Amino acid sequence: MSKPQTVLVTGATGFIAKHCILTLLKSGYQVRGSLRTMSRADEVKSALAPHADVSNLTFVKLDLMSDDGWDEAMNGCDFVQHVASPFPGGEPKDENELIIPAREGALRALRAAASAGVKRLVLTSSMAAVAYGKQDRTPGPFTEADWTNTDSNIGAYIKSKTIAERAAWEFINSGAAGDLEMAVINPGAVLGPLLDNTWSTSGELVRLLLARKMPACPRIAFAMIDVRDVAEAHLQAIIKPEAAGERFLLVTPSAWMVDVSKALSGAGYNTPTGNLPDFMVRIIALFDKTIHLAARNLGQQTLVDNSKLKTVLGIEPRNVTEMSVSMAKTMKQFGVV
Numbered sequence: 596m597s598k599p600q601t602v603l604v605t606g607a608t609g610f611i612a613k614h615c616i617l618t619l620l621k622s623g624y625q626v627r628g629s630l631r632t633m634s635r636a637d638e639v640k641s642a643l644a645p646h647a648d649v650s651n652l653t654f655v656k657l658d659l660m661s662d663d664g665w666d667e668a669m670n671g672c673d674f675v676q677h678v679a680s681p682f683p684g685g686e687p688k689d690e691n692e693l694i695i696p697a698r699e700g701a702l703r704a705l706r707a708a709a710s711a712g713v714k715r716l717v718l719t720s721s722m723a724a725v726a727y728g729k730q731d732r733t734p735g736p737f738t739e740a741d742w743t744n745t746d747s748n749i750g751a752y753i754k755s756k757t758i759a760e761r762a763a764w765e766f767i768n769s770g771a772a773g774d775l776e777m778a779v780i781n782p783g784a785v786l787g788p789l790l791d792n793t794w795s796t797s798g799e800l801v802r803l804l805l806a807r808k809m810p811a812c813p814r815i816a817f818a819m820i821d822v823r824d825v826a827e828a829h830l831q832a833i834i835k836p837e838a839a840g841e842r843f844l845l846v847t848p849s850a851w852m853v854d855v856s857k858a859l860s861g862a863g864y865n866t867p868t869g870n871l872p873d874f875m876v877r878i879i880a881l882f883d884k885t886i887h888l889a890a891r892n893l894g895q896q897t898l899v900d901n902s903k904l905k906t907v908l909g910i911e912p913r914n915v916t917e918m919s920v921s922m923a924k925t926m927k928q929f930g931v932v
Contacts, residue, residue: 601625602833603672605657605704606679607639610795611719611785614826615676620647622830629657629668629679642791659700669711674833677704678719680759686887690751697759705766708775715776715839717832720760722783722818722844723753726897736898739781739842750891767840776839778832780825783846783899786855786918787822789925795822801922803886804856804866805932809879811871812853813886816896818846819855821918824910831908843908846899850915858916859923 602619606612607628619626620643628639636654643649655668659679669675680697687693701718708716726737728747743749743757760779767777784797794802800817803809828845832838856866871879873893880890904910926932 599623599625599651600673601627601671602674602676603627603629603655603668604676604678605629605700607654608635608793609678610789610793610798611782611822611825612676612678613639613642613790613793614787614822615678615829616652617643617647617790618823618826618830619676620649620651625651626653627668627672628652628654630654631656631658638791646790659696659703662703665703665707666710669707669713672708672711672713675704675708675713675716676719676829676833677701677716678829680719681755687751690754693751693755694758697755698762701759701763702766705763705772705775705777709772713775715778715833717829718760718763718777718779719829720763720779720781720842721753721756722781722846722899724757724760725781725842725844726818726899727753727757736900737844738900739844739903778838778840779842780828780832781842781844782820782825782828783818783844784820785822785825786819786922787824787913788921789929789931792929792931794922794926794931798922798926800852800855801859801919802926802932804852804859805864805923805926807865807867808883809867809871811867811869812851812856813871813876813879813890814873814894815852815876815890815892816849817852817855818849818897818899819915819918820845820847821913821921824904824912827910828904828908831910835908837907841903841907843903844899844901845904845912846901847912847915847918849896849898851896854915855919858919861916862920862923864923 728744785795859866880887
């Protein structure tokens with residue numbers, strides 16, 4: 596019987612990373628999860644243990660801003676899923692608080708993976724690196740060929756994801772990576788079930804609705820994806836030969852916040868089903884960091900082409916109702932609301 600292949604997953608305490616680890620364990624891989632603080636290892640294991648055998652899960656200590664431990668963490672790994680990246684609760688005072696760790700962390704992961712002879716690294720980027728800022732492009736849905744314009748008036752998080760991904764591709768295309776292959780995952784807003792009481796920043800949308808933090812829904816639209824589909828995409832990006840050298844936009848058709856709320860209301864949750872006037876949203880945004888981040892795109896709906904997700908990775912994404920209701924159910928289960 597052949598020895599299981601080993602995958603390093605960075606940022607193991609994160610919402611997406613936990614699901615990536617779970618999918619890998621269920622698929623028979625040995626998994627190394629990276630932590631900034633080793634004392635959180637039991638927390639991650641406890642979240643995953645009800646869903647999978649965690650005997651093939653070990654941990655290493657890594658920091659995006661330090662070289663310590665990266666070579667040892669990569670030793671013997673077949674693949675890497677580099678999920679770790681700073682994600683703000685609000686706009687930072689200095690954009691470099693996000694940009695530098697995102698870029699340097701990606702390059703540290705790539706350099707160490709190349710040095711260790713890793714076959715392929717899957718980088719968790721974002722739709723933020725694709726569909727924002729003023730772009731000179733043919734009208735129509737955004738595709739993987741598009742890049743966010745970092746010279747536009749965009750937030751620090753969007754800029755950080757774009758700069759980090761561009762730096763990663765420059766490293767790969769420079770020849771410095773040797774035989775290391777890379778695939779990039781670009782999710783939209785990530786919803787879906789919690790595994791413990793941590794959730795995505797995108798999931799704050801569902802929490803606000805469940806907690807009735809506003810009387811009605813801002814006219815904000817999201818291209819969303821279920822976290823289980825994100826984890827499966829990371830796995831398929833390892834397995835599929837044709838995924839090497841490709842970016843993958845992970846989204847369902849764009850939906851309004853009121854669509855999410857109506858899905859929750861239809862499942863029996865007490866959520867608002869009317870729209871909030873734009874001027875009121877701008878007032879709320881002065882006091883709520885999450886709404887402030889989203890309110891830049893008030894009244895705008897971004898069209899995105901997800902055909903590569905289906906044709907290359909073979910994933911038919913879950914719908915808005917399934918991802919929203921599963922998130923609400925587990926937020927109640929883990930006492931988030």
